[in-house]
Amino acid sequence: xGINTKLLHDYPVIDPHTGASSIPKYQTSTFSQAKLSxxxxxxxxxxxxxxxxxxxxxxxxxxxxxTYALSYASGMAAISNVLMLLKSGDHIILPIEVYGGxxxxxxxxxxxxxxxxxxxxxxxxxxxxxxxxxxxxxxYMETPSNPxxxxxxxxxxxxxxxxxxxxxxxxxxxxTSLYQQPLALGVDIVIESITKFINGHSDVLGGLVATNDExxxxxxxxxxxxxGGILGVEDAWLTLRGMKTLGLRMExxxxxxxxxxxxxxxxxxxxxxxxxxxxxxxxxxxxxxxAKNGGAVLSFELASEEIIDVFLEKLKLPILAVSLGGVExxxxxxxxxxxxxxxxxxxxxxxxxxxxFRLSCGIEDSEDLLADLAQALAI
Ligand SMILES: Cc1ncc(COP(=O)(O)O)c(C=O)c1O
Numbered sequence: 187x188g189i190n191t192k193l194l195h196d197y198p199v200i201d202p203h204t205g206a207s208s209i210p211k212y213q214t215s216t217f218s219q220a221k222l223s224x225x226x227x228x229x230x231x232x233x234x235x236x237x238x239x240x241x242x243x244x245x246x247x248x249x250x251x252x253t254y255a256l257s258y259a260s261g262m263a264a265i266s267n268v269l270m271l272l273k274s275g276d277h278i279i280l281p282i283e284v285y286g287g288x289x290x291x292x293x294x295x296x297x298x299x300x301x302x303x304x305x306x307x308x309x310x311x312x313x314x315x316x317x318x319x320x321x322x323x324x325x326y327m328e329t330p331s332n333p334x335x336x337x338x339x340x341x342x343x344x345x346x347x348x349x350x351x352x353x354x355x356x357x358x359x360x361x362t363s364l365y366q367q368p369l370a371l372g373v374d375i376v377i378e379s380i381t382k383f384i385n386g387h388s389d390v391l392g393g394l395v396a397t398n399d400e401x402x403x404x405x406x407x408x409x410x411x412x413x414g415g416i417l418g419v420e421d422a423w424l425t426l427r428g429m430k431t432l433g434l435r436m437e438x439x440x441x442x443x444x445x446x447x448x449x450x451x452x453x454x455x456x457x458x459x460x461x462x463x464x465x466x467x468x469x470x471x472x473x474x475x476x477a478k479n480g481g482a483v484l485s486f487e488l489a490s491e492e493i494i495d496v497f498l499e500k501l502k503l504p505i506l507a508v509s510l511g512g513v514e515x516x517x518x519x520x521x522x523x524x525x526x527x528x529x530x531x532x533x534x535x536x537x538x539x540x541x542x543f544r545l546s547c548g549i550e551d552s553e554d555l556l557a558d559l560a561q562a563l564a565i
Pocket of ligand 1: 359
C-alpha cells in the first residue's frame with residue numbers, strides 16, 4: 187500500500203458504533219461500567235485508554251511500520267518517558283546539539299537520579315565509540331540535527347551498540363518516518379514530536395513513541411499511565427485529521443525546501459546553506475542512503491549581522507516563530523530561540539552564530555516563497 191493510501195485507510199478510520207467517517211472525539215474522562223470487573227469492557231478511564239486516542243495510536247503504528255505506538259501530550263512528554271527507562275548508575279550519549287528541552291532534561295533532571303550524560307558530535311562515529319563505557323545504556327540520536335542539519339549514520343551507530351546492551355533511540359521529528367525509518371535501520375525506539383509535521387497545522391502539541399519490542403512497550407505503557415502525560419482527546423482528533431494529508435504536505439514542503447536551498451546557494455547575502463541532501467553537505471551520501479530526500483527544514487547564515495534587521499523587515503511570507511513543521515513556512519533564529527539557553531561560547535562551539543536562521547518550509551507556492559526571499563535578500 188502506498189503511503190497516501192495508508193494514511194487514509196490503514197487504521198480505524200470509521201467509527202464502529204455509528205459508521206461516522208471520522209472517528210468522533212470521545213470527549214470523556216470515564217466510561218460507565220455495566221458490571222464490576224468486566225474483562226470485555228475495552229475502556230474504563232481515559233488516562234488508561236480512549237477510543238479516539240487508540241485510533242490515533244493505531245495510525246501511528248501504520249505510519250511508523252511498528253507493532254506498538256503510544257501518544258503523549260507533547261514531544262517532550264514522549265522524550266522524558268523514554269529517558270526515564272534509564273536507571274541509577276546508567277550512562278547516556280546524546281548529540282551535542284540535541285533539542286533544547288532534551289538537553290535540559292538530561293542535564294538538569296537525569297543527574298538527580300544518578301544517571302550520567304555525555305554529549306558528542308554524532309556525525310563522528312569515532313566520537314560516539316570513544317564515549318561508550320560499560321555503564322552506557324542508551325544512545326540517543328537526532329538526524330539531521332537542529333539547527334545545522336548534521337547527519338548521524340543510524341545503521342553504523344546501531345551496529346556499534348549491538349551486543350553491548352545499549353538501547354538505541356532516535357528522535358525522528360525532522361524527517362518523519364515517511365522519509366526516514368529508524369526502526370528499520372536498527373533503532374529500538376523512535377520518537378517524534380507530532381506538534382511538527384505529523385499534525386502539521388501549528389495547532390496541537392503532541393508526541394509519539396513507536397517500537398517493535400513488546401517488553402519495552404509494556405514498560406512505556408505503564409510509564410504513560412503513571413506519569414500521566416497522555417495526549418488530550420481533542421488533540422488526538424485534530425492529529426487524526428492533520429495526518430491524513432501528511433504525505434501531500436510533506437511532498438510540497440520538501441520540494442519547496444529543495445528549491446530554496448539551491449536558490450540560497452546563489453545569493454550573495456547568504457554565506458552558508460545547510461541542507462542534508464545538497465552535494466555540498468559533508469554527509470549527503472549517508473543522509474541520502476538512510477532518508478528519501480533532504481526533508482523540509484534548512485538553515486542558512488546571512489553574510490553579516492548588519493543585514494539581519496532589514497532582511498527580517500522585508501521578508502513577508504514565513505512567520506518568525508519558534509517551531510517547525512506547519513503548513514505555513516516558519517523562520518526561526520536559533521541563537522535567540524531554540525539555543526538561547528546556551529552560553530555564547532557553547533553556541534560558538536556548536537556553530538550557532540547570530541546570523542544563522544532555520545527555515546521550515548511550508549506548502550506555499552514555490553515561486554512566491556522564492557520571490558519573497560529574493561526581495562528580502564536584495565539589500
Ligand atoms: C527535534 C525536536 N524534538 C522534540 C521537540 C519537542 O517537541 P514538543 O515541543 O512537542 O514538546 C522539538 C520541538 O521543537 C524538536 O524540534
